[in-house]
Amino acid sequence: MSEFPRPGSNLQSHPPVERWDDWVENDPEAWPRKVERHYRLIPTICFNCEAACGLLAYINKETGQIDKIEGNPMHPGSRGRICAKGPAVLNQVHSADRVLYPMKRKGPRGSNQWERTTWDEVLETFGSRIRKAIQEGRGEEVMYHVGRPGHDGYMERVLQGWGIDGHNSHTNICSASARLGYVLWQGADRPSPDHANARCILLISAHLEAGHYFNPHAQRIIEGKMDGAKLIVIDPRLSNTASMADSWLASHPGTETALLLAMAKVILDFGRFDARFMKDWVNWE
Amino acid sequence: MRYGFVIDNRRCIGCHACSVACKAENRVPLGVYRTWVKYVEKGRFPNTRRYFQVTRCNHCEDPPCVAICPVGAMYQRGDGIVDFDPSRCIGCKACMQACPYDAIYVDPEQGTAAKCHYCAHRVDAGMEPSCVVVCPEHAIVAGDIDDPASEVSQLLERESVRVRRPEQETGPKLFYVEAEETAIVPGAAANVGTYMWGTVNEQADRALPPAGQPASPVPALVAYDVEHKRPWDWQVPVYFWTKSIAAGILAVPALASLALGVEVWEHVDTLLGFLGLLFMAVTVGLLVSDLSRPERFFRVLTNPQPRSWLARGAFLLVLYSLLLAAFFLWSWIGPDGAASVLLWPTVIGGVLAAAYTAFLFGQCEGCDLWQTPLLPLHLVAQCVLTSGAVLALLPHSLAPPSDLRRAAVFGLGLGLVLHGLTVLGEFALPHSTDSARRAAALITRGPFRIVFWIGAIGIGVALPAALLIFGWCSPLAVGFAGAGVLAGLLAFEWCFVMGGQGVANS
Numbered sequence: 001m002s003e004f005p006r007p008g009s010n011l012q013s014h015p016p017v018e019r020w021d022d023w024v025e026n027d028p029e030a031w032p033r034k035v036e037r038h039y040r041l042i043p044t045i046c047f048n049c050e051a052a053c054g055l056l057a058y059i060n061k062e063t064g065q066i067d068k069i070e071g072n073p074m075h076p077g078s079r080g081r082i083c084a085k086g087p088a089v090l091n092q093v094h095s096a097d098r099v100l101y102p103m104k105r106k107g108p109r110g111s112n113q114w115e116r117t118t119w120d121e122v123l124e125t126f127g128s129r130i131r132k133a134i135q136e137g138r139g140e141e142v143m144y145h146v147g148r149p150g151h152d153g154y155m156e157r158v159l160q161g162w163g164i165d166g167h168n169s170h171t172n173i174c175s176a177s178a179r180l181g182y183v184l185w186q187g188a189d190r191p192s193p194d195h196a197n198a199r200c201i202l203l204i205s206a207h208l209e210a211g212h213y214f215n216p217h218a219q220r221i222i223e224g225k226m227d228g229a230k231l232i233v234i235d236p237r238l239s240n241t242a243s244m245a246d247s248w249l250a251s252h253p254g255t256e257t258a259l260l261l262a263m264a265k266v267i268l269d270f271g272r273f274d275a276r277f278m279k280d281w282v283n284w285e
Numbered sequence: 286m287r288y289g290f291v292i293d294n295r296r297c298i299g300c301h302a303c304s305v306a307c308k309a310e311n312r313v314p315l316g317v318y319r320t321w322v323k324y325v326e327k328g329r330f331p332n333t334r335r336y337f338q339v340t341r342c343n344h345c346e347d348p349p350c351v352a353i354c355p356v357g358a359m360y361q362r363g364d365g366i367v368d369f370d371p372s373r374c375i376g377c378k379a380c381m382q383a384c385p386y387d388a389i390y391v392d393p394e395q396g397t398a399a400k401c402h403y404c405a406h407r408v409d410a411g412m413e414p415s416c417v418v419v420c421p422e423h424a425i426v427a428g429d430i431d432d433p434a435s436e437v438s439q440l441l442e443r444e445s446v447r448v449r450r451p452e453q454e455t456g457p458k459l460f461y462v463e464a465e466e467t468a469i470v471p472g473a474a475a476n477v478g479t480y481m482w483g484t485v486n487e488q489a490d491r492a493l494p495p496a497g498q499p500a501s502p503v504p505a506l507v508a509y510d511v512e513h514k515r516p517w518d519w520q521v522p523v524y525f526w527t528k529s530i531a532a533g534i535l536a537v538p539a540l541a542s543l544a545l546g547v548e549v550w551e552h553v554d555t556l557l558g559f560l561g562l563l564f565m566a567v568t569v570g571l572l573v574s575d576l577s578r579p580e581r582f583f584r585v586l587t588n589p590q591p592r593s594w595l596a597r598g599a600f601l602l603v604l605y606s607l608l609l610a611a612f613f614l615w616s617w618i619g620p621d622g623a624a625s626v627l628l629w630p631t632v633i634g635g636v637l638a639a640a641y642t643a644f645l646f647g648q649c650e651g652c653d654l655w656q657t658p659l660l661p662l663h664l665v666a667q668c669v670l671t672s673g674a675v676l677a678l679l680p681h682s683l684a685p686p687s688d689l690r691r692a693a694v695f696g697l698g699l700g701l702v703l704h705g706l707t708v709l710g711e712f713a714l715p716h717s718t719d720s721a722r723r724a725a726a727l728i729t730r731g732p733f734r735i736v737f738w739i740g741a742i743g744i745g746v747a748l749p750a751a752l753l754i755f756g757w758c759s760p761l762a763v764g765f766a767g768a769g770v771l772a773g774l775l776a777f778e779w780c781f782v783m784g785g786q787g788v789a790n791s
Contacts, residue, residue: 006413006436007436008432008434008435008439009413009429009435009436011413011427012412025412028310028311028312028406029312031405032369032370032405032406034406070415071418080418081420081421082302082419082421084300084305086302088305088309208300209300218422222296226295238330238334240298240335240337241298242335243337244298
C-alpha cells in the first residue's frame with residue numbers, strides 16, 4: 001500500500017509514499033493564486049499521549065521548518081487519522097515559550113531569572129551532586145521526576161543500580177492504578193482490546209474523546225458501535241463518551257470498585273458467564 | 286460535479302480534531318473559526334446527553350454571500366465549492382450579513398473575509414479537505430454528490446439527512462445524518478453565552494433566550510459555540526440616518542411645490558443643495574470607515590460585481606451626488622430659479638439613493654428582520670420625514686415663514702403617517718420566519734426596548750404627531766416636532782440595524 005485513494009472518490013486522503021520526498025502543495029495563504037510549496041514528509045510519532053499515533057511532519061524545503069502535521073497513513077494504530085493534539089504539535093514546536101536551551105536559575109528561587117547554560121555544565125552539576133549524595137549515604141534525597149516515562153525500563157534500571165527508590169512521574173496520579181489492575185489481571189499494563197469486533201464495550205471513566213489512547217481506540221469503538229455493538233459507559237460526569245453510550249451510569253466518584261464487585265457478584269450468583277471459556281482460557285475452576 | 290459534505294453524527298464524538306486541523310492547514314488566526322463543533326446538552330439528569338454538530342460553510346447551491354459581494358471576492362467554482370479571494374476583498378462584511386449560517390468571519394490579521402473553502406487548494410491537488418483526513422471517526426465525508434458511486438452519494442441515498450435552515454432556500458450541500466433538532470435549529474436551545482470552557486459571547490442581545498417560544502418539554506442548552514460578533518457597527522445605523530437626510534433633502538420642497546403650490550425651495554435651494562452634499566459626504570465617510578480594508582473602497586466602483594446591491598448602490602450614490610452637486614452649483618451660480626429643471630431629476634435620484642439599501646438589506650439573508658418587503662417604501666418614507674424635519678428646523682428668515690411651515694408640516698405629517706404605518710407593518714404583522722420574529726422581539730421586548738419605545742416611537746413618532754396635531758401653526762411646536770423626528774429616526778435606525786443583526790444564525 002503506497003497510495004491512499006478514498007473508495008468512490010477522485011480525492012486521496014494522504015500523499016502517495018513515493019512522493020513523500022518531494023511533495024508539492026498549493027500555499028493556502030496565497031490561494032486562490034497557485035503558489036507551489038515543496039515539502040519533505042517525515043514520519044514521526046505524537047507524544048502528546050502514550051497512544052503514540054503516527055504523524056507526518058511537512059518540512060518546507062525552502063525554510064527547513066515544519067509547516068504542518070498530519071497523520072501517517074502507514075501507522076497501524078492510528079491509520080493516518082489523529083486527534084486535535086496531533087496537528088497542534090505545530091504549536092509546541094513553534095511556541096514562543098518553548099525552552100530551546102538548558103537554563104540555569106540566576107537570581108533567588110522564585111524570581112524567574114534564568115541564564116543559558118550548556119549541557120556539559122548540566123551533566124557536570126547533576127552528576128557530581130548525585131554522586132556526592134550517594135557516597136554520603138543520602139540517596140533518598142535523589143528523585144527523578146519526569147512528565148511522562150516513555151523510556152520503558154531504562155531509568156528504572158539506572159535508579160535500581162544506584163540503589164535508589166526515586167522514580168516519580170505524573171503517571172503516579174494518573175493511569176498507575178488502572179495499569180496495575182491490568183497487569184495483575186491480564187499481564188499487560190496497556191491492553192488494546194478488539195473493540196471493532198466487540199458486541200458489547202464497557203468503558204469505565206475511559207473516554208472516546210479525551211485522555212490517553214483515545215484516537216486509536218475511539219476509531220475502533222465507533223466501528224464496533226456502527227456494526228451493532230452496545231456501548232456502556234460508567235462515568236461520574238456527562239462526558240462526550242457518556243453521550244455516545246447506549247447506557248450511561250453516572251457513578252459517584254470512588255464507588256466504581258464497589259460497583260464492579262457488585263456486578264461480579266450478580267454475574268456469579270446468577271451464573272451469567274461462559275464457564276467453558278473461563279475454564280479453557282483463564283484456568284478458572 | 287458538485288462537491289458536498291456528509292457529516293455523520295452517529296460517528297462524531299465531538300473531539301474538535303477537525304477544528305484544529307483546519308486551523309493548522311489554513312493558518313486561521315486566534316478567535317475565528319472556519320469550522321467548529323457546536324455542543325448542545327439536552328435533558329434532565331440522568332436522562333441527558335450532549336450533542337455535537339460540526340458547523341461550517343454549507344457551500345450553498347445558491348450562495349447569498351456570492352450575490353452580495355460587491356467586488357466578486359466570494360465566488361462559486363464550477364465544482365460547487367464556494368471559494369474566496371482575499372486579495373479582492375474590501376472588508377465590507379456584507380457576505381457575513383448574507384450568510385444565514387454564521388460561516389464567514391473577517392480575518393483579524395488581513396481584514397478580509399474568510400470561511401471554509403472546502404480546502405480548495407488541496408482539492409485542486411487531488412487531496413481531501415484537511416478535516417476529512419484528520420477525523421478519527423471518518424464522520425466527515427467529502428465527495429461529489431453528482432457521482433452515484435461516491436461515498437457521499439451513497440450515504441445520501443441510504444440515510445435520512447437534514448441541512449441547516451432549509452427555509453433560507455440557499456441549497457446547502459452539507460448534510461447531517463441524525464441531526465439533533467436543538468443543535469441544528471438556531472435558538473432552539475437556550476444560549477446564555479457561558480459555555481463549557483468559559484464565556485465567549487459578550488453580546489447580551491444575541492444571548493437572549495428565544496422570545497415567546499413555547500417552553501421545550503426537554504430543556505436544551507448550548508454548551509459550546511463560537512462567538513459571532515455583530516458584523517456591522519454603529520457606522521451603519523448612522524449611515525442610514527445621514528443618507529435619509531441627504532437623499533430626501535429636496536423631496537418635501539418638491540412635493541410641496543407640486544401638491545400645495547408652495548414654492549419654498551426657490552428660497553433655500555442653494556442651502557439645501559449644500560446640506561445634501563454635506564450629509565452625503567458624511568454618509569460616504571461612514572461607509573468607508575466601516576470597511577475593514579478602507580483603502581480598497583474604490584474597488585466598488587472600479588471592479589463592481591453587478592449582482593451586488595452594494596455595488597449598484599455605490600453607483601446610485603455617485604449618480605445622486607452628481608445630480609445634487611449640479612443642482613447646488615446651478616442654484617448658486619445660475620440665474621434665480623434656473624435649478625428648477627434639475628429639481629425633479631435630483632429628487633428621483635434621491636429616491637433611488639434612499640431605496641437601494643432596501644435591496645441590499647434584502648440580500649442580507651442572514652438577517653431575516655431586514656427581509657421585509659416594506660423596506661423600500663419605508664426608506665422613501667424616511668426621506669420625506671427627514672426632509673420635512675429639515676424644513677421645520679430652517680431659520681424662518683430664509684423663506685416666507687408660513688410657506689416654510691406649511692411645507693414642513695406637510696412633509697412631517699405625510700412622513701409620520703408613512704413611517705408609522707410601515708413600522709407598524711414591520712413589527713406588528715406576523716413575521717415570515719422565527720428568526721425575524723426573534724429579532725423583532727429583541728427590539729420591542731429585549732435589550733433595545735428602551736431605545737425603541739422611548740426614542741424611536743415616543744420621541745420620533747408620538748411626540749411629533751402630538752405637537753403637529755395640537756400646535757401645527759406654532760413655529761416652536763413644528764421646530765420641536767422636526768427635532769424629535771430626527772432624533773427618533775436615529776434611534777429607530779439604531780434598533781433596526783443593530784437588533785436586526787442580533788439573532789444568532791448557528
